[in-house]
Amino acid sequence: MKRIEELTNYIAPFKIIADIGCDHGYLIKLAFDKGLIEKAYAIDNKIGPLDNAKKNLSDYQNVTFLLSDGLDDLPLDTEVIVLSGMGGALVTKILEKNVHKLESVNRIIIEANRNSELVRKFGEEHSLTIVSEKIIEEEDIFYEIIVLEKGKMQLNPLEIKFGPVLLKDKDDMFIKKWTKQLAIYIDKKTNKLDKEIKEIKDVLNYED
Numbered sequence: 001m002k003r004i005e006e007l008t009n010y011i012a013p014f015k016i017i018a019d020i021g022c023d024h025g026y027l028i029k030l031a032f033d034k035g036l037i038e039k040a041y042a043i044d045n046k047i048g049p050l051d052n053a054k055k056n057l058s059d060y061q062n063v064t065f066l067l068s069d070g071l072d073d074l075p076l077d078t079e080v081i082v083l084s085g086m087g088g089a090l091v092t093k094i095l096e097k098n099v100h101k102l103e104s105v106n107r108i109i110i111e112a113n114r115n116s117e118l119v120r121k122f123g124e125e126h127s128l129t130i131v132s133e134k135i136i137e138e139e140d141i142f143y144e145i146i147v148l149e150k151g152k153m154q155l156n157p158l159e160i161k162f163g164p165v166l167l168k169d170k171d172d173m174f175i176k177k178w179t180k181q182l183a184i185y186i187d188k189k190t191n192k193l194d195k196e197i198k199e200i201k202d203v204l205n206y207e208d
Helices: 002-010 026-033 047-056 088-097 099-104 116-125 157-162 164-169 172-188 191-204
Strands: 016-020 039-044 063-067 080-086 107-112 128-138 141-150
Touching: 002 026, 002 080, 002 107, 002 128, 002 141, 016 026, 026 039, 026 047, 039 047, 047 063, 080 088, 088 099, 088 107, 088 116, 107 116, 116 128, 116 141, 116 157, 128 164, 128 172, 141 172, 157 164, 157 191, 172 191
Parallel strands: 016 039, 016 080, 039 063, 080 107
Antiparallel strands: 107 141, 128 141
């Protein structure tokens, strides 16, 4: 899975991770296989996914499985937390609920499949700064990876919507995502989307 492979690129130099909503435990497995981590916490609020993770990680040492909601039982030695495959609204809800627990965390790796602007707003409001961003596509779904660390940032409306790093780079995947979104908006033929259409066109330097 390309999106899980990509997530592992943002773990170093830290060695202790917590995968929130660990599902099958594939991220932890890959991180161990690549020699990136020494310890992991597989956390999920559903017994089924947690059992799947236990099966897939049965040969691995230093993995603790926690049936828990979000960051409720996040161990204090966690260096990196990962929240992937969720929408930005759910990610921010999880983080807001236990925002005080982020004080001991070095890095937050988020892979949102929608509403990434909410993640950026959260970071701005809680003295977190974006150190990396990337868009990847898997099975026709675009995911935005946003990596946060401690530090203040101020974002303008365009940076909140499109991402400060992504806006600066405007790589091929950025162009692909927003060109596709532009086509969807234009196809809806509603005046309510005129502002969004103009915004995307300006960012893409789009010419009719």
